Amino acid sequence: MVFDKETQSRIDSWTSAEYDKDTVAEVQRLIDSGAETExxxxxxxxxxxxxxxxxGIMxxxxxxxxxxxxxxxxxxLAxxxxxxxxxQQIKVAVSYDSRNNSQVFGHLVADVFSANGIHVFLFDELRPTPVLSYAVRYYGCQGGVMLTASHNPKEYNGYKAYWNDGGQLVAPHDKNVIAEVDAIHSVSDIKFERRSENITLVGSEFDDLYIGANTQLSIHPEAVKENQGLKIVYSSIHGTGVTIVPKxxxxxxxxxxxxxxEQAKPDGNFPTVVYPNPEEEEAMSIAMxxxxxxxxxxxxxxxxxxDRVGVAVKNPQGTFQLLNGNQIGSLLVYYVLSSKKDKAELKENDYSVKTIVTTNLIREISDSFGVKCYETLTGFKxxxxxxxxxxxxxxxxxxxxESYGFLIGDLVRDKxxxxSCAFIAEMTAYxxxxxKSLFDVLIDLYIAYGFYQEKLISLTKKGKAGAEEIKQMMVDLRENAPESLGGIAVKEIRDYERLEAYDVLTGTRSRIDLPKSDVLQFVTVDGDVISARPSGTEPKIKFYCSVKEVLPDRTSFSAVSEALENKVLRIMADIVKG
Structure with a gap:
């Protein structure tokens, strides 16, 4: 087996005496078995x-x-x-989810922080990401860590790093932390020895603080009281939600x-689903x-x-239908803004936020209530x-x-x-x-603002070869931008890597006022928005499509929906290659 110099150097270092015997033995096993790709x-x-x-994969x-x-x-990070x-006396909060090794990794993180003289607020049992974000803010921490791989398959785990505002690391801190990590050249530079005096365990009593703060955000408590018997089905899909959503x-x-x-017991093997992702109908099937x-x-x-929630409601035919993330987000924005207006609680400096690949219906709703809508890069951070x-x-x-992450109120800085479950329930009751059902309200929105229909296609490309293929796909799209998609002419190309928007019709260029990101967007003459973006957390490249049409009345819903679906399929067939 022949590897490039850097790869070989890393392999060699992991067979040295710096690493424990089990690690060295596993690396040697891969070498002896000729597992070149792995x-x-x-x-x-x-x-x-x-x-x-x-x-990443464990x-x-x-x-x-x-x-x-x-x-x-x-x-x-320390x-x-x-x-x-x-x-300063530095404090951090640490939590973990139900994944295999998450608890072990969580205690490991606490050990390293404590060994560095940093005080750690460590949850004594698994707790959700938003609770961790709230804890960072509540305890006045300078940072935090959540051990989770979100909705990825069971072989994955992850490490979300937080800053003192309770939000995930953003520039310049993310790059600066990486620089500090890269400066560590020896395992001996890592302090693993736990100092118990620097660790405070956080128990279930913290739930009451978080829940109490959230209940103060309720907009229509009278609607909840009138419909307190609202029939709700909830699944935690073997995760942390069961610890606090019912409460x-x-x-x-x-x-x-x-x-x-069937899905209430936390289990990192996620035995009842293929992927523990509420975006997937398969993962929601038992609950439905x-x-x-x-x-x-x-x-x-x-x-x-x-931190993500999937929702299913009855459609006009009386059967349960999954709402996508754009629809859930639009309903929540409409509910919050319309309710605030009805109560005369909207202020001039109120605002909403969405990402660049999330439906523009949210912007239209916000504009109609005179509420500013900010747009950010993809990622709730x-x-x-x-x-x-x-x-x-x-x-x-x-x-x-659009990826099923929402936040009402400013108690935390993450989805x-x-x-969201509490507000979705309150919105349903109201x-x-x-x-009206939530589906009825969704149709009302489409009649008022236009029928928006979106679709996401993800292509998985694993390993080094996959990463290179994804990179090349983006290069090809930049060098050979489509002139039309689905038979509809492209009028604008937005390149978030170059921070430039190019008007195809006039030849003019304008600057995009956002941080750089490897994202391309194509806007057609019909106003359709098609985006291409390599995932920042998975070995995938994602293609997003959003189209819009007038919905004249409720009776036209099925016909317009079918027409939009066909349009989306034509567009996606053009842009998705591979």
């Missing part, structure tokens, strides 16, 4: 922070999640925190919540069947770290960054992204499925009091 994928690079932090190697890569990342907050719904006033027992059996008003499910930047100047109300 060795390349495990050692060709170091794990890097993406839109969701450090994430196993030995510099590009895998293990004791040493997590220890190195934590030591680098070193950076000590430089940035020189002379949140109960505290909110809902007393008819049905837990999907229970919803049908019980004739529920709403079905909800959260991912393993409970950028929404959190806007929130932190505008503290004391403007008032955040609601925001979200929050626990908070509109039920008006004689």
């Amino acid at each position: 060795l390349v994928d495990s050692f060709y690079k170091n794990l890097e922070f993406g839109t969701g932090g450090l994430r 196993g030995v190697g510099s590009n895998r999640m293990n004791k040493y890569t997590i220890g190195k990342a934590t030591q680098g 070193n950076y925190l000590k430089k940035e907050f020189l002379g 949140m719904l109960s505290a909110w006033g809902f007393n008819n919540v049905h837990i999907v027992e 069947r229970k919803g049908e059996e019980l004739d529920a008003d709403v079905v909800m499910a959260t991912d393993p770290d409970a 950028f929404i959190g960054e806007v929130m932190t930047r505008l503290v004391g100047k403007e008032n955040y109300l609601v925001g979200g992204e 929050d499925a626990v908070n 509109f039920k009091g008006k004689g």
Whole structure:
């Protein structure tokens, strides 16, 4: 087997005496068995922070999640925190989800921080990502870490790093932490020895603080009281949500919540699903069947770290249908803004936020209520960054992204499925009091603002070869930009890597005022928006398509929906190659 110089150097170092015997033995086994592809994928690079932090397959190697890569990342973060907050007593919060090894990794992270003289607030049991974000803010921490790989398959784990605002690391801190991590050249530079006096365990009593703060955000408590028997089905898909979502719904006033027992036990093997992702119909299928059996008003499910939520409601035919992330986000934005207006609580400095690949219906709704709508790069950390930047100047109300992440109110700086579940339930109760289902309200929005239909296609390209293929796909799109998509002429090309928007019709160029990101967008003469973006947390390239048409009345819904679906398929067939 012949490897490039850097890969070989990493392999050699991992067979040295610096590493424990089990690690060395596993690397040697891969070498002896001639596992060339696995060795390349495990050692060709170091794990890097993406839109969701450090994430990868568990196993030995510099590009895998293990004791040493997590220890190195934590030591680098500790070193950076000590430089940035020189002379201060540094505090961090640490939590973990239900994934295999998450608890072990969580305690490992706490050990390294404590060994560096940093005080750690460590959750004594698994808790969701939003609770960790709240803890960072509540305890006045300078940082935090959540051990989770979100909705990825069971072989993955991850490491979300947080700053003192409770949001995930953004520039310049993300790159600066990587520089500190890269400066660690020896395992001996990592302090693994736990100092118990620097660790405070956080118990379930913290749930009451988080839940109590959230209940104060309720907009229509009277609607909840009138419909407290609202029939809710909830699944945690073997994740952390079961620890707190039922308690949140109960505290909110809902007393008819049905837990999907088959998926209630936290389990990193996720035995009842292929992927623990509420975006997938397969992952929601058990909950939806229970919803049908019980004739529920709403079905909800959260991912393993409970920062994303999937929703199913009855359609006009009376069967449960999944809402996509754009639809859920649009409903939440409309509910919050319309309710605030009805109560005369909207202020001039209120705002909402969405990402560049999230439906423009959110912007249209916000505009109609005179509420400014900010747009950010993909990844909720950028929404959190806007929130932190505008503290004391403007008032955040609601925001979200198409990937099923939403946040109402500013208690945390990350997407929050626990908070969202409560608001989705309240929204369902409120509109039920008006004689409408959420699907009815969605159609109302389409009639008022236009029928938006979106589709996401993800292509998985694993390993080093896959990463190179994804890179080449983006190069090809830049060098050979399509003149039309689905038979519709492209009028504008937005390149977020070059921070330039090019008007094809006039030949003029304008600057995009956002940080650089490897994203391309094509806007057609019909106003369709098609985006291409390599994932920051998964070995995937993602293609997003959003189209719009007038919906004249409710009876036209099925016909317009079918026409839009056919248009999306034509467009996607043109842009998705491979």
